[in-house]
Amino acid sequence: MAEANVVRNLLLYCRPGFEDDCALEIASLSGRFGTGRVDRAIIGSGFVVFSFDNPRSAFDCARNLPFASVTFARQIIAAFGDVAGLSAGNRVQPVVDAIAGCGMVFSDYFLETADTNEAKQLSPLCRNLVGPFEKALSEKGLLTAPNAEISADSKRLHIFFATTNHAIPGIVFVNNSSPWPMGIPRLRFPAGAPSRSALKLEEAVNAFMTPAQADQNLRPGLDAVDLGASPGGWSWFLASRGLRVTAVDNGRMDKRVLASGLVNHVRGDAFTFSPGKPVRLMVCDVVEQPSRIAKLAAQWIGRKWCNIAVFNLKLPMKKRYPEIMHCKEIISQEIKRFGASYELAVKHLYHDREEVTGFLRCTTRSR
DSSP states (O other), X not given: OGGGGGOOEEEEEOOTTOHHHHHHHHHHHGXXXXXXXXXXXXXXXXXXXXXXXXXXXXXXXXXXXXXXXXXXXXXXXEEOOOEXXXXXXXXXXXXXXXXXXXXXXXXXXEXXXXXXXXXXXXXXXXXXXXXXXXXXXXXXXXXXXXXXXXXXXXXXXXXXXEETTEEEEEEEEGGGSOSSXXXXXXXXOOTTOSSTHHHHHHHHHHHHSOHHHHHHHSOTTOEEEXXXXXXXXXXXXXXXXXXXXXXXXXXXXXXXXXXXXXXXXXXXXXXXXXXXXXXXXXXXXXXXXXXXXXXXXXHHHHTTSEEEEEEEEEOOSSOHHHHHHHHHXXXXXXXXXXXXXXXXXXXXXXXXXXXXXXXXXXXXXXX
């Protein structure tokens, strides 16, 4: 495949400060595509560069490594260029020329920077270049028709500005990537929400469910349990979708949450509470050792108390990726005791801080 030969390496976006975790994870997951190494993982930069011995391996990895299986990378881009020395009066054409040489056509394109305070200064530049890039890409025949059907091989162009005079173009496969520029959803803080944690659960729903799945699992009239609910951001979000919520916490709930009439506050402990009857969804944002939360979520699934569990794992400052792998093993072993099968994804969401969000869904049962 000729187009695979122009790819040089992987460019991965991540939260600033988590570059080492992102690098460790991609090094661990990429082995089945070929041997490689981390070229750049500067703390605070917001991105990682990973190179393979065989350039085709980077293309195959970007195409076939399930994006849902990766925790720390917000986007994984197969980079095929490194255009430095751009001048203020001619930033577009050298980058478009490099893109034209790749032999690919794209369904869409993003102009992006890293998620750092320094890189935010490049955002106005990217906005100003949208029009010129669209014109130049269209003239070169590098963009498909706006209403073209998205297929498994549809590719989106990403142009990453590391500095004002340095751009890195690359691709993602649309069906195996984050749909948002920079891998960051743009969510507005909803009026009436008691805390910003509501955005965290909203992002989790967007990240882990398709719109159709969200409509199915968060439809009015379904039951949910919120463990560690106070002050009520997650309960508020679920109630705003029409779910009946049992909010479990010894702390106080915000009056605005209870005013909906859909939230029942139960003073109790997350680790001893049982729902009495199965619910569609359990959510948990308890500050506790991640291994205990992982076991708790697995037990809710294994005991058929819920179909889906969404939970946060508060990570240690060091060995964050090994801790996640440890929690995955706990979940595997715990659910195995109940004879259940499951799907698990763990993501470091934009609205997470020193934590990651897990999504655990029951599939079928062996007995």
